[in-house]
Amino acid sequence: MSVTTDLKKEPQGGEPAAPVVLELRDLRVFYGAIEALKGVNLTVRRGEVVALLGANGAGKTTTLRTASGMIAPREGQVLLHGERIDGIKSHDLVRFGIGHVPEGRGVFPRMTVRENLQMGAYRFKSVDKADMDRVFTLFPRLGERKSQLGGTLSGGEQQMLAIGRALMGKPEVLLLDEPSMGLAPLIVQQIFEIVKEINEQGTTVLLVEQNAAQALRMADRGYVLETGAVAMEGEASELLSDPRVRAAYLGEGA
Amino acid sequence: MSLSEFWDFLVLGVVLGSLYAVIAIGYTLVYGVLQLLNFAHSEVFMFGGYGGLLALTALIPESTPSGMGSVAYVLIGMLAGAALGGAVAFGLERVAYRPLRRHHAPRLVFLITAIGASFFLYNLAGKLFGRNPLPMPSMYENKKVLSVFGAELTITQVLILVSAVAMMVGLDYVVNRTKMGSGIRAVAQDPEVASLMGVDIDKVVSRTFVLGGLLGGAAGFLFGTNSQVWYTMGFLPGITAFAAAVLGGIGNVRGAMLGGLVLGVVETMTVGLWGDDWRYVGAFVVLVLVLMVRPTGILGERVGRTA
Structure with a gap:
């Protein structure tokens, strides 16, 4: 099932589509002899939330890591506003406005919540107080635990901290890797609502x-x-009602 | 051991231990960011001794300076020691370790490289500076200046103690309160995520080596001032300081300081009680006993909090 389905459509409603922010073009990535990405194409337009779905080992995390410079593709391109950024190291790439919340959250366990957030602003000369306040407004629980060590937070709080920390770098595009992993449904819902809010405040989300x-x-x-490889793509609502998606990823019988 | 002897040995132990502590910081910092046991750090210390010695030999007049002159020469010696130590540590990372990191070499290769670098460096020093111990040119008349509980301290001992404490306070500030320090701590805790925050890992590693090298070099100068400078002078203090870093919980800066003080005091107390033949026995017995009870070292559970 590697053929792109007929679900692909141009944005509806006649209004001009927002400009493409991030584009992955024919990405091929190898781990040794194993081909992890076999020509992935993906675009993210300004202001969108784009979901990247798939089973374990499908290449989701690899795609994200390639987009943020942690892995160099063997072939293909990563473009930000049409400019190639593949080959730029991840520590330089943050300056281009890509914020990556890694799989497993990657909170610094022996730094306090405040220090973790300050690390998020490492690329700037000084920490923007307004950004810090914004994070504490989005995640009041972090505000209550400013001086607590990252490693002592619950899983949900760590996820909030990881997202908040990425926001401290003022990203234009936020890459989120499985924010729901290992979290209780109620917490997942909370986090998704906040991600939606962050998106509405102007951050593009993959x-x-x-x-x-x-x-x-x-x-x-x-x-x-x-x-x-990309097996299907399209409007979220259409994917949600597609019987194949429902069978394979939503746990319904086909 | 009478009470007055007890104080004598305790004070001596604190002086010696403060030097171990400063050297141990170099081991623990590098271990924190790279999980590398940098056995060549003892040679960084040794070169620090020569740095001070060479600078002072070139500058100091025939007669022993006094007053502000003494202060100036002490500062020159310490800065020269720190500078050469920092330079050797910087070069060591660039030449010996960075290529291994590029090629993702196994840990064992790093270890054997460290030992090889150590052999190379002390033999290089022996070749360059001769193999006989050289006395540090005298910067002041080494009088007894201070009495603590009846224990008399010489200028050199006070100098060691004061500079070591100043270096530890300064280092602790740099690691915990500056942006450079937060980069070091972030790389120690999770290098991959640190790079996502914009931390250049190569830069941080290099700075960490230089930081440890500055302290180790200054310690080498102080050690040489107290005794002499020779090409294998780094071996025993280096091993002891490494043990101190492990004792305190390797990777933990405050642990290294604590471990250094403990081993210094245990060493001199052992000498006081059983004589100089037992000098290193006591310290290493304590090391083994502590690790049996707390395998992660005294402050081991807080590893990285301050590193």
Whole structure:
């Protein structure tokens, strides 16, 4: 099932589509001899939430890591506003406005909440107080735990901290890798609501999720990866009602 | 051991331990960011001794300076030691370790490289500066200046203690309160995520080596001032300081300081009680006993909080 389906459509409603912010073009990535991405194409337009779905090992995380410079593709291009950014190291790439919340959150365990957030603003000369306040407004629980060590937070709080920390770098595009992983449904819902809010405040979001239903309900568009290639793509609402998606990712009988 | 002897040895131990502590910081910082046991750090220390010695030999007049002159020469010696130590540490990272990191070499290769670098560096020093111990040119008349609980301290001992404490306070500030320090701590805790925050790992590693090298070099100068400077002078203090870093919980800066003080005091107390033949026995017995009870070292559970 590696053929792109007929779900692909241009944005509806006659209004001109927002400009493309991030584009992945024919990405091929290898781990040794194993081909993890076999020519992935993906676009993210300004202001969108794009969901990247798929089973374990489909290449979702690899796609995200390639987009943020942690992995160099063997072939293909990563473009930000039409400019190639593949080959730029991740520590330089943050300056281009890509914020990556990694799989497993990657909170610095022996730094306080405040220090973790300050690390998010490492690329700037000084920490913007307004950004810090914004994070504490979005996540009041972090505000209550400013001086607590990252490693002592609950899983949900760590996820909030990881997202908040990425926001401290003022990203234009936020890459989120499985924010729902290992969290209770209520917490997941909370986090998704906040991601939606962040998006409405002007940040473009590329969201990797196994939790397909929840991700598609929030997303504008979606891509389904299967064994390193895009198997389906389209409007989130259409993917959500597509019988194949429902069978494979929403746990319904076909 | 009488009470007055007890105070004598305790004070001596604190002086010696403060030097171990400063050297141990170099081991623990590098271990924190790279999980590398940098056994060549003892040679960074040794070169610090030569740095001070060479600068002072070139500058100091025939007669022993006094007053502000003494202060100036002490500062020159310490800065020269720190500078050469920092330079050797910087070069060591560039030449010996960075290529290995580029090629993702296994940990064992790093370890054997460290030992090889250590052999190379002390033999290089022996070749360059001769193999006989050289006395540090005298910068002041080394009188007894201070009495603590009846223990008399010489200028050199006070100098060691004061500079070591100043270096530890300064280092602790840099690691915990500056942006450079937060980069070091972030790389120690999660290098991949640190790079996502915009931290250039190569830069941080290089700065960490230089930071440890500055302290180690200054410690080498102080050690040389107290005794002499020779090409294998780094070996025993280096091993002891490494043990101190492990004792305190390797990777933890405050642990290294604590471990250094403990081993310094245990060492001199052992000498006081059983004589100089037992000098290193006591310290290493304590190391083994502590690690049996707390394998992660005294402050081991807080590893990285301050590193």
